[in-house]
Amino acid sequence: MYKLRLLKTTFYLKDILIKMIIYQNHEIVIADKPSGISVQAGEKAGVPFLTLLEEKTGKLFPVHRLDRETSGLLLAARTSSAASFYSKLFAGGRVEKYYCAVCRGKFNSKSGEITEAVTVHGQEKTAHTSYRVRREFSRYTLLDLTLHTGRMHQIRVHLFQRGHPVIGDRQYGDFKLNREIKERYHISHLMLYARRLVIKEKKIDITLPMPAHFENFLSIFNVK
Structure with a gap:
C-alpha cells in the first residue's frame, strides 16, 4: 500500500532519517517525530512515521502515540516483549512526559493542575495535566506541561476546556485566530511538541x- 510512496519519501528523507533518531539500544528507539506525519498506518493518508524509521532500524513495535500534528519524542520498541514492557511503564505512570505549547490568551495563575475528564470514544476518562507559564507575550502564552495521564488529545482538550486553545489546533482551536496567524505570519503548524521523556x-x-x-513563531515576538 505504501511501497511507492515510501520509495519516493525515503529518497528525500534518507539523509535526515538518521538525525531523527535521538536514542537507541537493543530494546527501543526514541525519535523526533515531525509535525504532520502519522505514527501508524490507518490514521490519515501518507507514509507512517514508524514505517519511515524502519528503513533505518528494522521492525518496530508501537508503544505510545503522538497526534499527527504533534511533533517531538516518540518511543518505539524493537521486539514485541520490549513493547509489552514499555507499554506497561507508560500505562502505569512510570514514564515522565513533558510537553511545550503556545496557546491563546493569558492564565490567571503561573502554574496549576487541570483535572477535568476528557471524552474518549464516547466515554468519559479521568485526565490530569500540570502546566507552568514559561513566558507571556502579546495575545499568547508559552507553556511547559506535564502529562500525568495519556488520554487521546488530552493536552489539546484540557487547554480548550480552560479557554486557552493551542495555536494551530484545527480541531479544538480558535479557527479565526489560526487563520489570522497563517495569513499574517505564514505559520500553520500545531504549536505543541513532546519535549522530554524520563524513564x-x-x-x-x-x-x-x-x-x-x-x-x-516565537521569534516574531522576540521570545527566546
Whole structure:
C-alpha cells in the first residue's frame, strides 16, 4: 500500500532519517517525530512515521502515540516483549512526559493542575495535566506541561476546556485566530511538541531543543 510512496519519501528523507533518531539500544528507539506525519498506518493518508524509521532500524513495535500534528519524542520498541514492557511503564505512570505549547490568551495563575475528564470514544476518562507559564507575550502564552495521564488529545482538550486553545489546533482551536496567524505570519503548524521523556528505572532522560516552527513563531515576538 505504501511501497511507492515510501520509495519516493525515503529518497528525500534518507539523509535526515538518521538525525531523527535521538536514542537507541537493543530494546527501543526514541525519535523526533515531525509535525504532520502519522505514527501508524490507518490514521490519515501518507507514509507512517514508524514505517519511515524502519528503513533505518528494522521492525518496530508501537508503544505510545503522538497526534499527527504533534511533533517531538516518540518511543518505539524493537521486539514485541520490549513493547509489552514499555507499554506497561507508560500505562502505569512510570514514564515522565513533558510537553511545550503556545496557546491563546493569558492564565490567571503561573502554574496549576487541570483535572477535568476528557471524552474518549464516547466515554468519559479521568485526565490530569500540570502546566507552568514559561513566558507571556502579546495575545499568547508559552507553556511547559506535564502529562500525568495519556488520554487521546488530552493536552489539546484540557487547554480548550480552560479557554486557552493551542495555536494551530484545527480541531479544538480558535479557527479565526489560526487563520489570522497563517495569513499574517505564514505559520500553520500545531504549536505543541513532546519535549522530554524520563524513564528513571532505565536511566533515560532525553530533552529535545525547540523545533524550528516554534522558534519561527516565537521569534516574531522576540521570545527566546
